[in-house]
């Protein structure tokens with residue numbers, strides 16, 4: 001086909017060409033619930049995907065502030081649209097920053113602005129949903145690559161939570177025939193993937209990762225996080241509040257399950273505010289985060305195992321200490337770097353892998369992890 005004498009590529013031709021590549025290069029783009037940065041990974045696909053480049057581009061403070069307002073339901077459709085477009089441009093720029101060696105596909109998670117995995121009554125009907133912004137058409141146009149975006153809705157439409165989607169990628173990246181492993185991501189929320197040496201992967205969100213800590217740090221200092229856990233390090237755990245937090249109904253809910261800022265973000269921080277000094281509240285939040293992670297970890301372990309920890313939370317030393325002191329016997333805590341993947345890169349790498357599966361029309365959700373009724377092909381494909 002041609003328009004004004006210029007050939008227009010057909011999506012089917014582009015996909016056929018992509019599928020013929022033995023080791024295609026895929027850019028994975030991610031901005032997590034923390035909305036701190038756009039992470040871009042260039043991954044060479046193969047039996048074990050290989051990370052070629054990784055860069056993290058902090059979001060401008062003004063953009064974070066506006067996103068925060070949208071998260072809190074204070075954004076007009078026009079504001080959301082402008083952010084959607086702007087993030088499309090910023091995601092495209094992040095992709096280009098790792099594309100110098102050449103890339104064959106871009107896979108963008110986008111920025112989640114709302115995630116409602118549980119059915120809610122709305123206008124007399126039951127609704128659920130998930131919404132990620134960062135216009136894919138802009139990314140495809142600027143990068144000149146086939147682009148996959150909107151990974152989560154297909155799983156939700158099949159009855160799943162739309163999250164976590166990383167387990168399929170985790171199995172490819174981390175499976176070890178000699179040791180049971182657990183991949184733990186400390187992003188805004190914390191999620192784990194159980195990767196037994198033999199057997200099926202399982203996964204769930206365990207509760208907050210950094211979200212509660214960030215929200216408290218914001219109230220205490222006006223800064224987006226407690227750098228290194230410095231404030232929390234000067235505080236004491238408040239046992240009464242910790243016990244109260246551990247009684248949160250999310251913790252006892254059976255998997256599959258996923259959670260978000262709605263449950264463990266600013267609203268919860270606001271309820272805790274004033275019940276102790278900021279240092280003690282931060283220390284207690286770190287203890288709660290670690291304890292809720294370990295509560296879930298223990299549901300999977302069956303002896304010796306390794307926990308591979310990634311995500312921005314590894315930079316919070318107090319959180320890492322609180323995790324270490326709760327480690328079950330025979331379990332080692334390793335940073336993802338120790339198995340060859342930068343701690344911050346894992347989610348961007350995971351979406352590169354998921355995009356590759358989508359380009360092959362292969363399902364990549366793990367129904368046991370998300371609760372979907374069947375495996376589904378994830379995402380929407382856009383032609384440059």
Ligand SMILES: Nc1ncnc2c1ncn2[C@@H]1O[C@H](COP(=O)(O)OP(=O)(O)O)[C@@H](O)[C@H]1O
Pocket residue numbers: 031032033034035036037186187188189210211214224225226227228229310311312313315316344347
């Ligand atoms: N130096 C640091 N000290 C304390 N916390 C940090 C530091 N660096 C990153 N973090 C935490 O990690 C979060 C970002 O982690 P990330 O894995 O990118 O999460 P998400 O996937 O939600 O974007 C930040 O919001 C912050 O809470």
Ligand SMILES: [Mg+2]
Pocket residue numbers: 031032033034035036037312
């Ligand atoms: Mg992030």
